Amino acid sequence: MKLAVVGGSELVTLAGPARPRTGAELRELAILRDGAMLIRDGRIEKVGPRAEIAIDLDTEIIDAGGRVVMAGFVDAHTHPVFAGNRADEFEKRAEGATYQEIAAAGGGIRSTVRKTRAAGEDALVSAASRYVTWFLRNGTTTIEAKSGYGLSIDDELKLLRAIGRIAPVHAVPTFLGAHEIPDEFRGRREAYVDFVIGEMLPRAAPLAKFCDVFCEPRVFPVAEARRVLQAARERGLGLRMHADQLENGGGALLAAELGAATADHLEHSDSAAIAALARAGVQPVLLPGAVYALGSKRYPEARAMIAAGLAVVVATDFNPGSSPTPSMPMILSLAATQMKMTPAESISASTINAAYSLGLGNEIGSLEAGKRADFVIHDCADHRELAYFFGVEPARACYIDGQLRWSR
Numbered sequence: 001m002k003l004a005v006v007g008g009s010e011l012v013t014l015a016g017p018a019r020p021r022t023g024a025e026l027r028e029l030a031i032l033r034d035g036a037m038l039i040r041d042g043r044i045e046k047v048g049p050r051a052e053i054a055i056d057l058d059t060e061i062i063d064a065g066g067r068v069v070m071a072g073f074v075d076a077h078t079h080p081v082f083a084g085n086r087a088d089e090f091e092k093r094a095e096g097a098t099y100q101e102i103a104a105a106g107g108g109i110r111s112t113v114r115k116t117r118a119a120g121e122d123a124l125v126s127a128a129s130r131y132v133t134w135f136l137r138n139g140t141t142t143i144e145a146k147s148g149y150g151l152s153i154d155d156e157l158k159l160l161r162a163i164g165r166i167a168p169v170h171a172v173p174t175f176l177g178a179h180e181i182p183d184e185f186r187g188r189r190e191a192y193v194d195f196v197i198g199e200m201l202p203r204a205a206p207l208a209k210f211c212d213v214f215c216e217p218r219v220f221p222v223a224e225a226r227r228v229l230q231a232a233r234e235r236g237l238g239l240r241m242h243a244d245q246l247e248n249g250g251g252a253l254l255a256a257e258l259g260a261a262t263a264d265h266l267e268h269s270d271s272a273a274i275a276a277l278a279r280a281g282v283q284p285v286l287l288p289g290a291v292y293a294l295g296s297k298r299y300p301e302a303r304a305m306i307a308a309g310l311a312v313v314v315a316t317d318f319n320p321g322s323s324p325t326p327s328m329p330m331i332l333s334l335a336a337t338q339m340k341m342t343p344a345e346s347i348s349a350s351t352i353n354a355a356y357s358l359g360l361g362n363e364i365g366s367l368e369a370g371k372r373a374d375f376v377i378h379d380c381a382d383h384r385e386l387a388y389f390f391g392v393e394p395a396r397a398c399y400i401d402g403q404l405r406w407s408r
């Protein structure tokens with residue numbers, strides 16, 4: 001099974017050092033303007049100038065027709081398995097209610113938990129497959145996928161099994177039992193944390209690669225987040241954290257203390273927190289879709305993070321409440337207009353850096369020999385158009401493991 005990709009206006013290879021990109025490296029996309037890529041058995045065999053690539057007669061040729069060919073987006077923060085949606089709360093927020101008011105009245109995450117508990121695994125997989133198509137239409141070929149709408153042993157395991165059935169995009173499973181305190185544990189946060197650590201984690205860990213905690217002073221404060229994450233690490237899981245989204249509660253400092261893979265959100269992190277993340281080598285995952293959809297003006301300090309040498313990631317935070325978008329191009333647009341990241345910086349942040357944040361930097365995130373042939377032909381001639389146009393779905397064809405998995 002041999003493929004050759006030719007005829008792209010830009011072959012955006014993102015080739016470079018075998019580590020996440022920082023500083024000025026974020027702008028180096030290693031673009032070939034008359035490039036070709038050879039693929040054998042789902043892996044990239046060779047990438048280079050067209051004139052240097054010999055194509056055998058038995059190779060199937062894919063002509064990109066003067067369009068951008070790029071590594072598939074890697075969305076390093078999503079919540080794609082849930083039942084129902086929260087269009088009703090969206091309407092209430094448009095009428096002036098805040099996210100916190102809705103949550104205090106039993107809405108928010110807890111309302112999705114009630115619906116998700118009532119749904120069977122097959123129904124959840126079928127709902128998620130609709131969203132997977134949306135990811136593909138926007139050029140995403142790998143997602144990180146969190147549980148966290150079950151919050152009981154059986155329901156969290158049901159979500160992790162559903163995540164395991166996501167296809168054809170690759171899904172990296174994250175256990176998020178400490179997402180919210182479920183109704184039956186209201187007012188008994190410590191007891192719920194004990195339950196997560198003692199009862200859920202031992203059963204969930206074999207189905208997950210990472211553990212995440214919603215670390216906020218009024219949900220899971222630092223001391224409790226630390227306990228959950230330390231227990232997860234002892235069970236072999238990598239660590240990710242929702243940190244400093246609603247207030248500066250020390251979440252980023254905890255991520256640095258624990259040497260987590262990522263600290264996500266960081267809207268309220270200060271310069272001391274950014275410096276701590278830099279010293280610890282924690283990757284920030286910035287989620288401007290959640291800032292936008294909540295109607296906030298407070299975006300994370302992307303420029304300060306890049307200046308501090310952090311290997312920035314951007315992601316959608318796709319979820320039914322605070323960020324109902326699967327569109328990485330929309331995130332690139334917000335990164336440019338609200339966080340002053342250039343299109344090249346946010347493309348690096350949503351491909352190669354995102355791949356490293358998931359421990360997959362040697363497998364995906366760039367078009368280099370030996371990696372999985374996960375690539376997208378976008379319906380544009382210049383990579384900057386991916387961030388510039390908004391409200392469109394630019395992908396024309398998505399290949400995963402060298403196989404055409406979606407096309408317009």
Ligand SMILES: [Zn+2]
Nearest residue numbers: 077079242317
């Ligand atoms: Zn999230």
